[in-house]
Amino acid sequence: MIILDEPSRRKLDVHHKFHHETESKGEEITMKAKNLLAKNLHEDARQVLFLLCDHWKMTTLEHAKEEENGWYQELADDEEVWPMMLGFRRDHYLLERFMTDLEAKLIEGESLVEVIMYADGFLKLLHYHNELEEKFLAQMEEETC
Ligand SMILES: [Fe+2]
């Protein structure tokens, strides 16, 4: 797993690599849980879904906190970009909500089919968020060239 320092978070290529690697790993774990569930291996699928929660919490949700305390914060006073920053923060909030609900459902022993729907939702939302963030970073790089 790569950890990004503040200057790297502002560089599109390094930031993209982080997004891509964490998304791919999350997708792989989600797929593993689906395959186990398809084979009726419920307990194994449940354990893999707990691993998925750990993965997202240690990578994406940590990354989101670092962004909010770093470059998002610094751009918050820029009138031209603050609506975008607000949108990014909203995405982070929704990702956090997805994770809270997903984990609660797992702990309460709810249907794994439903839990996987939340895992898919998390992945989709994260993908759109990363896409927009990278587009924004690309524009920033263009403007500073
Ligand atoms: Fe983000």
Ligand SMILES: [Fe+2]
């Ligand atoms: Fe990011």
